[in-house]
Amino acid sequence: MKKILVTGADGFTGRYLAVELQRAGYEVHGLVRNAEAGDIPGVSALHAADLSDAEGLAQVVQKVQPHKVAHLAAIAFVAHGDVEAIYRTNLVGTRNLLEALAQARAPLDAVLLASSANVYGNSVGGVLGEDTPPAPANDYAVSKLAMEYAARLYAERLPLIVTRPFNYTGVGQADNFLIPKIISHVRRRAPVIELGNIDVERDFSDVRNVVQLYRRLLEAPAAVGQTFNVCSGQAWSLNDVLNMAREISGHDFEVRVNPAFVRQNEVKTLVGSRARLDAVVGEVPEIALRDTLRWMLEA
Numbered sequence: 001m002k003k004i005l006v007t008g009a010d011g012f013t014g015r016y017l018a019v020e021l022q023r024a025g026y027e028v029h030g031l032v033r034n035a036e037a038g039d040i041p042g043v044s045a046l047h048a049a050d051l052s053d054a055e056g057l058a059q060v061v062q063k064v065q066p067h068k069v070a071h072l073a074a075i076a077f078v079a080h081g082d083v084e085a086i087y088r089t090n091l092v093g094t095r096n097l098l099e100a101l102a103q104a105r106a107p108l109d110a111v112l113l114a115s116s117a118n119v120y121g122n123s124v125g126g127v128l129g130e131d132t133p134p135a136p137a138n139d140y141a142v143s144k145l146a147m148e149y150a151a152r153l154y155a156e157r158l159p160l161i162v163t164r165p166f167n168y169t170g171v172g173q174a175d176n177f178l179i180p181k182i183i184s185h186v187r188r189r190a191p192v193i194e195l196g197n198i199d200v201e202r203d204f205s206d207v208r209n210v211v212q213l214y215r216r217l218l219e220a221p222a223a224v225g226q227t228f229n230v231c232s233g234q235a236w237s238l239n240d241v242l243n244m245a246r247e248i249s250g251h252d253f254e255v256r257v258n259p260a261f262v263r264q265n266e267v268k269t270l271v272g273s274r275a276r277l278d279a280v281v282g283e284v285p286e287i288a289l290r291d292t293l294r295w296m297l298e299a
Contacts, residue, residue, distance in 0.1 A: 004218070005066040007031040007051070007097065008073030009043055012173045013114075017070060017211040018042030024215055029064045031057075031073065051093025058100040065104070068218050069111045071097060075140070076116075083139050090143035091150060098154045110218045111158050117166040117203070117229065117270055119145040129273040130164070130227050138263075148227070159224040161217050166231040166272050169292060170207035171299040179204070179241065183296045185253065186245050192254045196261030201235040203271040206287035206295075216281035223280050231272030232286055241293070248294050 004021055008014045009030025018028050022042035030040055035048035047064065049056035051073055075082075075089045094113065101111060120128050121135030136142045151160055169179040178195075185193040213230050217223045246252055 001025065001027045002067040003027045003029060003064060004068040004070065005029045005031060005047075005061070005064050006043075006070045006072065008071075009040055009046070010034075010038075011072060011076075012170075013207060013211065014072050015040060015042075015172065016170070016207050017072065017214055020208075020211040020215050021070075026068075029066065031060060033073075051089055051096055054096040054099065057096050058103060061097075061100045061104040061106060065106045067107050067109055069097075069101065069108065070214060070218065071111065071113045074114065075143075086139050086143045087146075090140075091146045094147045095150045095153075098151060098158060102154055102157045109159055109221075110161060110224060112161045112163060112214060112218055113147065113151055114214075115148050115162050115164050115227075116141060116144040117164045117231065117272060119148070119164060120270065122268055127233070127271055127273045128229070130229055130276055155225065161223045161225075162227040163214065163217065163230050164227065164272075165210060166203040166205065166229065166270055168205040168207050168210045168230075169296070171296055173207070178202075178238075179293070179296070182241065182245055183293070186249045186251050187297060189251055190253060192256055194256050194258040194261065195238070196258065196263060198238045198255065198257060199268070201237050201269045201271065203231045203233065203235050204241075204289050204292070205230070205232045206289075206292040209284065209287050212284055213277065213281060216284070217277075220280050226276070226280070228277045228280070229272035229274065230277065231274060232289075233272060233274045235269065235271035236289060241289070244290050244293050245297070248290070249297055 004026045010032045019042035021028050028043050030043040030046045033050050047060040049060050075086050118141035119134045119136050121137040134145050136145050173180045175181050175184050
């Protein structure tokens with residue numbers, strides 16, 4: 001049984017990925033910051049270490065000797081208030097992990113790093129491919145692009161796979177993310193919802209699709225050394241999402257733009273190309289956004 005180390009195993013994506021990997025026959029080891037994280041479905045063993053603790057990371061990697069690694073641990077909220085923490089976790093923390101993996105001489109055949117489609121910035125018009133020049137428009141995006149560049153220092157020593165996931169959602173995502181916030185308001189039958197920029201379009205996926213794609217990339221030798229968009233290939237406007245929520249729930253509500261929620265450097269349109277991804281992992285049936293919203297509303 002192959003062993004896989006999942007960082008951020010107690011996070012939103014990590015919990016779904018652990019179950020996906022266990023079902024596929026892996027022995028899943030979860031890396032978490034807090035030793036008291038509790039049982040996580042799909043995880044065989046938990047290991048506690050902060051990404052800033054280079055020695056602690058090295059000890060965990062040496063103990064587990066993983067065949068594969070899925071690095072999900074990060075500060076993932078674009079509007080996170082502590083800029084220093086964003087860079088310390090997403091950039092320096094990732095480099096600490098890569099150094100630990102390079103020094104451990106584990107039997108690695110795949111190391112997946114979760115970057116972000118935010119690295120493309122305010123690109124508009126057409127579909128964004130992996131060769132689209134990056135133009136990050138906020139500190140979160142800069143930290144992720146910097147992480148990608150830091151990873152290149154290990155490209156000859158580690159079997160790296162970089163993913164750039166576009167927006168995705170599902171049951172259990174924090175309410176400070178857009179769709180969970182909308183779902184929370186609808187479930188409470190709130191008459192008014194306050195949002196920021198509403199003239200945005202996003203490429204939305206279901207977290208269950210995303211983790212299946214991550215697993216397939218981890219299992220595909222051809223993925224090593226490449227960067228992949230993880231996306232649906234379709235853009236939905238915020239009004240599309242709001243109207244679907246209204247239709248599914250039967251609850252109408254007013255939308256107000258709160259200037260405090262408007263980001264001056266908001267990325268206007270993000271839709272990705274799946275061509276490279278599909279060529280490596282094959283076609284994966286896409287869960288429709290309407291079905292994702294219904295799942296979240298009925299959970």
